[in-house]
Amino acid sequence: DGGITQSPKYLFRKEGQNVTLSCEQNLNHDAMYWYRQDPGQGLRLIYYSQIVNDFQKGDIAEGYSVSREKKESFPLTVTSAQKNPTAFYLCASRARKENTEAFFGQGTRLTVV
């Protein structure tokens, strides 16, 4: 079955540590996105990539980094520079053509203690 997979579902890290969230899709989508969701804040865009080896900052990119070495994979690293990393992180992918829906992974809930 085609889909988009995020792992792990829950992640705990100590303050000051970098952590990488995985996102893999087998939908053959060119575009991939990372969103952060906090209670009452909706989904805010962190980074996106429209094609392999290229990515752009979203609205809240500070303290995060990404890579896009393969079409299927778009990992997100939450660095120690991110002041408030505890949140629900959602990865999405979309075909790079008009009027297409975004498919979301099940999310990773990151808690920094």
Added chain:
Amino acid sequence: GQSLEQPSEVTAVEGAIVQINCTYQTSGFYGLSWYQQHDGGAPTFLSYNALDGLEETGRFSSFLSRSDSYGYLLLQELQMKDSASYFCAVSLSGYSTLTFGKGTMLLVSP
């Protein structure tokens, strides 16, 4: 910048009809989408409007007025399983990112 406004919470009873409004202010506009998210889960696509008018998909319909920068999601014959958060999202071009509103929590009671 972009901003989208939608009510934070709406309540209704089973079998009723509910309308969730969304107004937007964006620099450019291509289309308005609606997504549903159950608590702690993945958002799932419901509908998309690029042109003015009503789009119907089963119990759900979505409306867009580009001149008023306004759209709504209409849910009919409400069921308990419709209790979820609903997000409107704008795309600024056919290939661009989606900018989401803060979401409307719908509570359906018996």
